[in-house]
Amino acid sequence: MEVAGPSFLLLILLLLAPLSVHSTPPPYLSPAIFAADYDDMLESFRIFVYGARRTFKFKSEAESLFLASLLGSPFVTENPSEAHLFFVPFDGDLSERSVARVVRDIRADLPYWNRTLGADHFYASCDGIGFGSDRNLLELKKNSVQLSCFPGSGGRFVPHKDVALLPAGVAPAGEGEPRGLSSNETIEHLAYARLGAIKDPGLVHRLGGDPGLLIESEPSDRETFERRLAMSEFCLFDYGGDVSWIGDAMRFGCVPVVITDRPIQDLPLIDVLRWQEMAVFVGSGGGAEGVKRALRGMARERVERMRGSCVAASRHFAWNRPPQPLDAFHMVVYQLWLRRHTIRYARRDWS
Template sequence: MFLTNIPLFISLFLSFSLPLYSTPYLSPTTLFPNYQKMLQSFKVFPYTSPLVFSTPSDSEPLFVSSLLNSSFLTLDPEQADLFFIPFSSINVSARSLSRLVNALRYDFPFWNRTLGADHFYVSCEGLSFGSDRNVLELKKNSVQISCFPTAPDKFVPHKDITLPPSLAGPYSPMEKAKNHLHLGYVRYGAIKEHSLIKELRADSEFLVDSEPLDQLGFQERIRISKFCLFEYGKGDVSGINDALRHGCVPVVITDRPIQDLPLMDVLRWQEMAVFVGWNKGRAGVKVEELKRVLYRTCGGDDRYGEVRGLGVTAGKHFVWNEQPQPYDAFHMVMYQLWLRRHTIRYARREVA
């Protein structure tokens, strides 16, 4: 069903008011044909296990529900490219995980072929490394799909994947205000209270909300602001998806390299967001330093427009739908899994 009018869809996608040389994709020449190959051939075998989610609106259960109702599933494990290990990630203990992996090891022949490297699981918080052999193999070899952001010690770059945060409402890009009222906007909770917030509040070029906003109020703030500020690691970065899709260029303040951004295998984050280092030795970043970075980015309307346009184009891939649609968040996470389908398989052996 997803192949209907795909050539037209791709044509419109690639020509989204951007010059041909300007793209948010790491490899646009391979992304779209590979996506079609994924739809036609990618198969996942799910083990049987009860699933319990306490927050049905979050991206974790949205992904699992979409997967279990998708055409990617196969009941023939010999056809499978990857194997899905479903378990509730809420208060899961290392002992129960060890028992689960041990059962897979002895009851099925598939785990031992790759030591779990062609298996994946979903854990919003991410799993820690442990001394138990079963848990260690699960964490070290299997692909972990977690929520963004994930604690550094619970995420393995180039192997693990993060889910785009769930969004409130359908994708509906707004027209930007012709005259921005604010250089930057900080949503309540996006940056924790510290000296930078006090400086931003005192600067007339920034809008800082001290109370939570509903979705419409947040979108209106985005519409009249050029940049949306987030602090990675300590603050709330869940609104970065909304900022992208509604045309507010994300500014991410961080004290370390970020390796768990959603869709990192697909998107050129450096071209559609601004990353500002948090100088620990000087008690953080100062507002004047921050403004210099932002003015460099929007020094010319063409440059700012290009950065914003790349983000809006990428924002289409961050939308979760009850019924998955082409190129939405579910399908782009599946595409990243498909990229990880090639694993080393060992000769079958009996486990002592």
């Protein structure tokens, strides 16, 4: 089967081309490796979906978008013998006991689970599932890749195995192209925040008292919202608050500032992007003064470089219908490709 997609050379040019008015290096951990792997994924990756003709109800829009995009993509195969990974979909409101029954039925009806005890399987669960005592649930949690919403529920995301779904709130490509400031525009605010993005009312009050910071409940319209983002150096997010607009912030060059009291291990595209060059992470212990001190202490050259990196990476945060190369759907699939199970068993070993 031939999978349509950008050629390797075109992809390299796409990744290395500057996307903002500021000349910045590509925002990837390794641009060349990413380009080669992505091209290989488009040509080779195959996924078998259990119960593909069923309708599933998920808790988040990102989960629904992922499954709809997957089922319409060339990655899906009806021949499980050629699949690299197997997708186990189940309704988002199922109890863990019911999820265990789903796995039990799969292992009883078909041989693929038992080859690796689920290590070449993945599933979507916005809140994540816990470590239960049932063998089927334990193997699913321990061995299979979990697609979780960002930010993940405490203790239910396994770093280096699980994948954080990109938020579904980002405007699709074409609804305001990625851009930095034009030559006749100037920064109006040091930082911008929407109320739902910061959970601590006291912190909101203290930050809101600074004339350089703009915090509001909701912009009056989309155009006003985009202007807020483009005219602000930083956008404030509380880890655990509303992060649905983080991709929009990056698209307009507003550097995400994530307020957190612990290391974050479930960042979207953590295997691909150099987040330290695109976001600022500030401890919550310093309060409002700590946040403002961290932002005002950054060198102008670094801020401009980060803004450019944000704009360059923002294309990967858009859920397009239908999917487009390098968008959120393809980047989630790419992370699954990186986690594909590499051990292939001869038929005689499991038949």
